Amino acid sequence: MKVSKEAVVEHRRQILDSAARLFRERGFERVTVAEVMQGAGLTHGAFYGHFASKEALIAAAVAHALPAGKRPAQPRATTLAFVDGYLSPGHRDDRSSCCMFSSLGTEAARGSADLRQAMTASVRRRIEDFGAAAQGETAEAKRQAAIAAWSAMVGAVVLARIVDNEALSQEILAATRAALPLG
Amino acid sequence: MKVSKEAVVEHRRQILDSAARLFRERGFERVTVAEVMQGAGLTHGAFYGHFASKEALIAAAVAHALPAGKRPAQPRATTLAFVDGYLSPGHRDDRSSCCMFSSLGTEAARGSADLRQAMTASVRRRIEDFGAAAQGETAEAKRQAAIAAWSAMVGAVVLARIVDNEALSQEILAATRAALPLG
DNA sequence: TGTACATCAGTGAACGCGCGTTCACTGATGTAC
DNA sequence: TGTACATCAGTGAACGCGCGTTCACTGATGTAC
Numbered sequence: 001m002k003v004s005k006e007a008v009v010e011h012r013r014q015i016l017d018s019a020a021r022l023f024r025e026r027g028f029e030r031v032t033v034a035e036v037m038q039g040a041g042l043t044h045g046a047f048y049g050h051f052a053s054k055e056a057l058i059a060a061a062v063a064h065a066l067p068a069g070k071r072p073a074q075p076r077a078t079t080l081a082f083v084d085g086y087l088s089p090g091h092r093d094d095r096s097s098c099c100m101f102s103s104l105g106t107e108a109a110r111g112s113a114d115l116r117q118a119m120t121a122s123v124r125r126r127i128e129d130f131g132a133a134a135q136g137e138t139a140e141a142k143r144q145a146a147i148a149a150w151s152a153m154v155g156a157v158v159l160a161r162i163v164d165n166e167a168l169s170q171e172i173l174a175a176t177r178a179a180l181p182l183g
Numbered sequence: 184m185k186v187s188k189e190a191v192v193e194h195r196r197q198i199l200d201s202a203a204r205l206f207r208e209r210g211f212e213r214v215t216v217a218e219v220m221q222g223a224g225l226t227h228g229a230f231y232g233h234f235a236s237k238e239a240l241i242a243a244a245v246a247h248a249l250p251a252g253k254r255p256a257q258p259r260a261t262t263l264a265f266v267d268g269y270l271s272p273g274h275r276d277d278r279s280s281c282c283m284f285s286s287l288g289t290e291a292a293r294g295s296a297d298l299r300q301a302m303t304a305s306v307r308r309r310i311e312d313f314g315a316a317a318q319g320e321t322a323e324a325k326r327q328a329a330i331a332a333w334s335a336m337v338g339a340v341v342l343a344r345i346v347d348n349e350a351l352s353q354e355i356l357a358a359t360r361a362a363l364p365l366g
Numbered sequence: 367t368g369t370a371c372a373t374c375a376g377t378g379a380a381c382g383c384g385c386g387t388t389c390a391c392t393g394a395t396g397t398a399c
Numbered sequence: 400t401g402t403a404c405a406t407c408a409g410t411g412a413a414c415g416c417g418c419g420t421t422c423a424c425t426g427a428t429g430t431a432c
Contacts, residue, residue: 003408011408027290029212030383045389048408054386101342106289107210109344111220116347119354123346123355136386147355148362149340152331155338159284161292163306172306172330179364184426186375194375215418228422229376237419373428381421386413395406 012050014040019061023104028058028111059114062100066122076183079133084154087177088172090154092160102157126150135181145181152176195233197223202244207286208278211241244298245283245310249305259366262316269336270360272353275343285340309333318364328364335359 004012018039022031031155051057051112085091091098100108101119108119130146131139156176160169186194201222204227216237217227224362234240253342268274274281283291284302314322339359343352 001409002395002406005396008408027212027244027293029210030293033387034273034385042408043410044386045411048387049212049408071323072194073283101345102289104294105341105345106285106287108212109286113347117362118346120346120348123342124351144358144361147358148335151339151342151359152335153338154341155336156331156334157246157308158288158292158337158341162284162288162299163303168303168307174331175327176334180205180329181362184376185373185428187428191375216420217418225375226377227419228378231420232375369429371432372430375425375427377423377425379422379424381419383417385417385420386415386426389412390410392408392410392416393413397403397405399402399404 011040011042011046013064015042015047015050015057016061016064019057020065020100022063024098024100027104028107033057038147040178045128048149055112056114059112061117062104062108062115063118065100066118067125068118068121070125070128073132074129076133079129080182081178083153083177084162084183087156087171092157092169092173096173099154099157102161105154105158123150130182133182135183148162152180184342194223194225194229196247197241198225198230199244199247202240203248203283204279205239206244207281207283210287211290217242221271236318238295239297242295242301243340245287245291245298246301248283249301250308252323253308253311256315257312259316262312263365266332266336266363266365267360270339270356275340275352275356282337282340283338285344288337288341306333313365316365318366332363332365 019031019036022036022180023040025031027172031152036057037044037047047057051060072158086099095103101122105119126144127146127150130149131142134143134149136142153176156172160172163169163172198219202214202219204221205219208214216230219240220227220230233294234243269282278286284305291298310326310329310333312333314325317325317328317332319325319328336359339355343355346352346355
């Protein structure tokens with residue numbers, strides 16, 4: 001049956017939320033269109049009224065889940081709290097709402113141009129956010145430190161999730177945190 | 184037709200090499216058993232004489248491609264040359280023989296116990312190799328620096344491959360290299 | 367050393383299941399009068 | 400404001416293709432004598 005305009009917008013949002021959660025949990029390939037729609041409370045047939053293909057959904061869901069656009073500089077304490085949370089066992093184990101770079105990064109590198117564009121925008125923003133809290137005398141030095149910090153954080157969570165030993169996993173998170181060039 | 188014992192061993196090696204290359208290029212999911220066998224110069228029917236399942240092949244191929252076991256400490260210059268190569272555009276663009284952590288890391292985190300065990304052994308060995316060249320007064324400080332360095336390297340290549348802008352991609356590699364806590 | 371035969375790695379057709387995608391149909395929405 | 404009707408989001412069955420896996424068969428290997 002037809003549905004109100006507001007419901008259509010809401011359904012689209014629910015599809016994107018469902019997709020973003022499932023993709024993080026299982027990766028792009030191991031999630032079916034039918035599962036995404038079920039998670040949104042709809043049936044699979046309605047999918048192609050919202051998106052042209054599964055590949056288009058992937059790009060849209062990632063863009064939807066990633067913070068985009070500029071925002072005012074956040075206080076140093078906010079950045080440091082984010083960093084601590086990011087390199088915590090809790091974030092490592094949170095597969096359904098965790099960072100998309102650490103959960104989907106290597107798959108995303110093989111993704112569509114739209115997907116990579118959305119993720120590139122997120123990387124730029126992260127570098128800007130971190131730059132304000134990074135060590136360094138000059139703006140270039142701060143930017144360099146921000147990039148190095150973000151690389152290390154993403155890599156640490158990837159490695160901490162692969163490793164099958166809890167002590168080593170936590171050691172990776174803690175050692176990376178300690179070496180971060182942030183204030 | 185039956186085949187000599189030497190040929191069987193050689194075929195198994197070719198299957199593993201073919202799988203390791205294709206998995207790196209496209210990820211575990213987008214490679215078919217038939218493609219792996221074709222890459223090894225065989226037909227798909229022979230696959231199940233060598234491996235119990237595709238999942239078993241994944242673990243075996245990664246274990247085969249990853250350096251395993253202890254080896255004598257390598258000179259500092261060797262480690263630094265590896266690091267420079269790892270964070271180079273050439274390695275970033277080399278999808279067929281590159282590091283498996285940067286090409287398959289987020290997929291591997293969802294993989295089988297056997298796969299994760301093989302990758303964990305490789306992480307331990309990398310930390311030991313890097314420890315010898317790392318900054319720090321004590322053994323613990325060196326180990327911590329080695330872990331932070333490896334995390335940053337893996338993360339940097341993941342991000343450098345996602346980003347759709349060549350200048351930003353190279354900046355990620357260079358900034359991470361410059362901040363590495365290695366001697 | 368030579369011969370007969372059992373073994374078994376490889377071949378290629380086939381199976382069956384799952385998934386992305388399509389489509390005829392339904393019925394609530396929202397517009398024209 | 401109320402009514403008739405066109406629109407169109409959602410439903411669920413169906414399609415078709417691809418992929419992991421199986422299997423009867425082939426013929427070279429390698430062993431027993």
